[in-house]
Amino acid sequence: MPGSFNMSDYKQTCAEFTWEVPPSYNFARDVLDRWAADPDRLALWWVDDHGNEDKKTFRELSDAAQRFCNVLEAQGVGKGDVVVVILPRLVEWWIIHIACLRMGAVISPGTMQLTAKDIRFRLQAADGRCIITTNAVAPRVDEIYSECPTMTSRILIGGEREGWIDGHRALSEAHDRFPAADTAADDNAILYFTSGTTGYPKMTVHTHASYPIGHTVTGRYWLDLRPEDLHWNLSDTGWAKAAWSSFFGPWICGAAVFIHHSDRFDPKKTLQLLDQYPITTFCGAPTIYRMLVLEDLKAYRFAHLRHCVGAGEPLNPEVIDTWKEATGLTIRDGYGQTESVLLVGSFPCLEPRIGSMGKPSPGFDIQVIDDMGNILPPHKEGDIAVRVRPHRPVGLFKEYWRDPEKTAAVFRGDWYLTGDRAYRDEEGYLWFVGRADDVILSAGYRIGPFEVESALLEHEAVAESAVVSSPDEVRGEVVKAFVVLRPGFMPSDQLANELKEHVKEVTAPYKYPRLIEFIPSLPKTVSGKIRRVELRNREWKEHRNS
Numbered sequence: 001m002p003g004s005f006n007m008s009d010y011k012q013t014c015a016e017f018t019w020e021v022p023p024s025y026n027f028a029r030d031v032l033d034r035w036a037a038d039p040d041r042l043a044l045w046w047v048d049d050h051g052n053e054d055k056k057t058f059r060e061l062s063d064a065a066q067r068f069c070n071v072l073e074a075q076g077v078g079k080g081d082v083v084v085v086i087l088p089r090l091v092e093w094w095i096i097h098i099a100c101l102r103m104g105a106v107i108s109p110g111t112m113q114l115t116a117k118d119i120r121f122r123l124q125a126a127d128g129r130c131i132i133t134t135n136a137v138a139p140r141v142d143e144i145y146s147e148c149p150t151m152t153s154r155i156l157i158g159g160e161r162e163g164w165i166d167g168h169r170a171l172s173e174a175h176d177r178f179p180a181a182d183t184a185a186d187d188n189a190i191l192y193f194t195s196g197t198t199g200y201p202k203m204t205v206h207t208h209a210s211y212p213i214g215h216t217v218t219g220r221y222w223l224d225l226r227p228e229d230l231h232w233n234l235s236d237t238g239w240a241k242a243a244w245s246s247f248f249g250p251w252i253c254g255a256a257v258f259i260h261h262s263d264r265f266d267p268k269k270t271l272q273l274l275d276q277y278p279i280t281t282f283c284g285a286p287t288i289y290r291m292l293v294l295e296d297l298k299a300y301r302f303a304h305l306r307h308c309v310g311a312g313e314p315l316n317p318e319v320i321d322t323w324k325e326a327t328g329l330t331i332r333d334g335y336g337q338t339e340s341v342l343l344v345g346s347f348p349c350l351e352p353r354i355g356s357m358g359k360p361s362p363g364f365d366i367q368v369i370d371d372m373g374n375i376l377p378p379h380k381e382g383d384i385a386v387r388v389r390p391h392r393p394v395g396l397f398k399e400y401w402r403d404p405e406k407t408a409a410v411f412r413g414d415w416y417l418t419g420d421r422a423y424r425d426e427e428g429y430l431w432f433v434g435r436a437d438d439v440i441l442s443a444g445y446r447i448g449p450f451e452v453e454s455a456l457l458e459h460e461a462v463a464e465s466a467v468v469s470s471p472d473e474v475r476g477e478v479v480k481a482f483v484v485l486r487p488g489f490m491p492s493d494q495l496a497n498e499l500k501e502h503v504k505e506v507t508a509p510y511k512y513p514r515l516i517e518f519i520p521s522l523p524k525t526v527s528g529k530i531r532r533v534e535l536r537n538r539e540w541k542e543h544r545n546s
Contacts, residue, residue: 041254045256229253383417468532480539
C-alpha cells in the first residue's frame with residue numbers, strides 16, 4: 001500500500017496500488033499500538049447532550065482494551081468466540097472492539113433497536129459466547145437467555161443487574177496487560193447480520209485483513225484523512241458504516257474520532273457541534289444532509305470543516321448545491337456494502353459528477369457486467385461487479401457464515417455481484433440505477449421485506465402481505481406494506497396504525513411500514529411467488545407522475 005495519506009493523481013494511484021497482507025495481522029497490535037507509542041496522540045473525543053466530554057488518547061484506549069481482554073478471558077471468552085455488542089455511542093463500544101480484535105474474539109455489533117426475538121436469532125445463529133449491552137437492552141436479553149445454550153456471560157455497561165457482570169467494576173479491577181493474539185490475516189474477526197430478500201439476516205464474516213486492512217482505501221482516499229484530522233461519522237454503532245468511518249478508516253490514518261452520544265438525531269444540534277468543535281471531516285447518510293439543509297445554514301460557521309462525504313444513495317443536486325453554498329464544500333459520494341469496504345467513490349482528486357457514485361477505489365476492478373459476466377459498454381445498464389479472479393481484493397467479506405449456498409449465489413464466474421445495478425459513462429464514472437433485489441434502504445437502514453412480512457403475518461388480521469420501497473423526499477425511501485386482510489376484518493386507519501405498532505413490537509422498530517395499503521389480492525407468478533417488483537414499480541411510477 002502506498003505511504004501517502006491522500007491521492008493527488010487518481011490514475012497513478014490506482015496503477016501503483018498493491019495490497020500488502022502479512023500472514024499474521026492484528027489491528028490492535030499493528031496499528032493502534034503503533035499510534036499509542038505517542039502517549040499524547042488523541043484518538044477519540046466524546047461529547048453528549050448534557051455538556052459532558054471525554055477525550056482518550058490511543059495509549060489510554062489501548063490500556064483500557066487490554067484490561068477488557070482480561071475481563072472477557074475471565075468470563076470464558078477465547079480466540080474465535082463470538083461476542084455480541086449492543087451499545088450506543090459510548091466510549092466502551094470502541095474499547096470493547098479493540099479488546100476483541102486484540103484477543104482474537106469475533107465481534108458481532110447490533111443496533112439498540114433489536115427486539116428479544118432479534119437478539120435470540122443472533123445469539124443462536126452465531127453460537128454467541130458473550131453479550132455486552134446496557135440496562136435498556138438487558139431485559140430483552142434476559143427474556144431469551146435460557147434459549148441460547150452457547151452463552152456463558154452477560155456484561156452490563158452502566159449499572160448493576162442480577163445475573164450480569166458489572167462491566168465498569170470488572171474493568172477497574174482487571175490486570176492492565178494482555179499480549180495481542182497472533183491472529184492470521186484470514187481468521188474471522190467481525191460478524192455482521194445483513195438483511196436480504198428472503199429469510200432472516202445473513203451472517204457476513206470479515207477477517208483480520210478484509211476490514212482492518214481493506215479500509216485503507218476508505219480512510220486514506222475517500223475520507224481523505226490525515227493524522228491531524230478530527231473526523232465525525234454519524235452512523236449508528238450497530239451498522240457496518242461505523243466500522244468504516246468511526247473505527248478502521250480514521251485510525252488507520254491516525255486521525256481522531258469525534259463522537260456525539262444522543263438518543264436521537266437533531267439537525268440543529270449537529271450544526272451547532274460542527275460550529276463549536278474543530279471537526280475537519282464529516283460523514284453522513286443522504287438523509288442527514290437532506291435534514292441539515294432545511295435549517296438556516298447561514299447561522300453557523302464551518303471554520304474547520306474541509307471535507308464532507310455521503311454514502312448509501314445518490315444525493316439530490318439541490319442538497320449538494322445548498323450545502324456547498326454554506327460551507328464551500330462538495331459532498332463526495334461513496335459506494336460500498338456491509339460485505340465490502342469502499343468500492344466506488346468521488347475522490348477529492350476527481351472532478352465531481354453530481355449524481356454519480358464516482359470511480360472505482362484503488363485496489364479494485366469494478367465493472368458493469370451482463371448476465372453472462374461480459375463487461376458492458378458505456379451507458380448500458382448491468383450488474384455492479386467486483387473482479388475476484390485471478391486475484392481477490394482484500395476488502396471483500398470472507399463468506400456468509402454457515403451458508404455456502406448464499407455465498408455461492410453472489411459470485412458469477414470471475415465476479416462478485418453486489419446486487420446493485422448501474423451504468424458507466426465514457427469517462428469511467430459509475431451511475432447508480434437501483435438494487436437488483438427487493439431490499440429497502442431507508443435513511444441508511446437496510447431492511448429486508450421478509451422480516452416485515454413475517455411480523456405482519458403474526459397479526460390476526462393479516463392473511464398476506466408484500467413489502468416494498470416507496471419514495472420519500474427525506475429518507476430516500478420508506479417501507480410500504482400491501483396487506484390482504486383475513487375474512488371478518490375491514491380496512492381502516494385505526495387498523496393500519498395497529499399494524500404499524502405491532503411490527504414495532506415484533507421486530508426492530510426501524511423496520512416498521514410507514515405506509516400501509518389494503519388490497520384484495522397480491523400479484524403473483526404462476527408458481528405462486530409474490531411479485532414485489534410489480535408493486536414496487538407501480539409505487540415509484542406513481543411518485544414520478546405525481
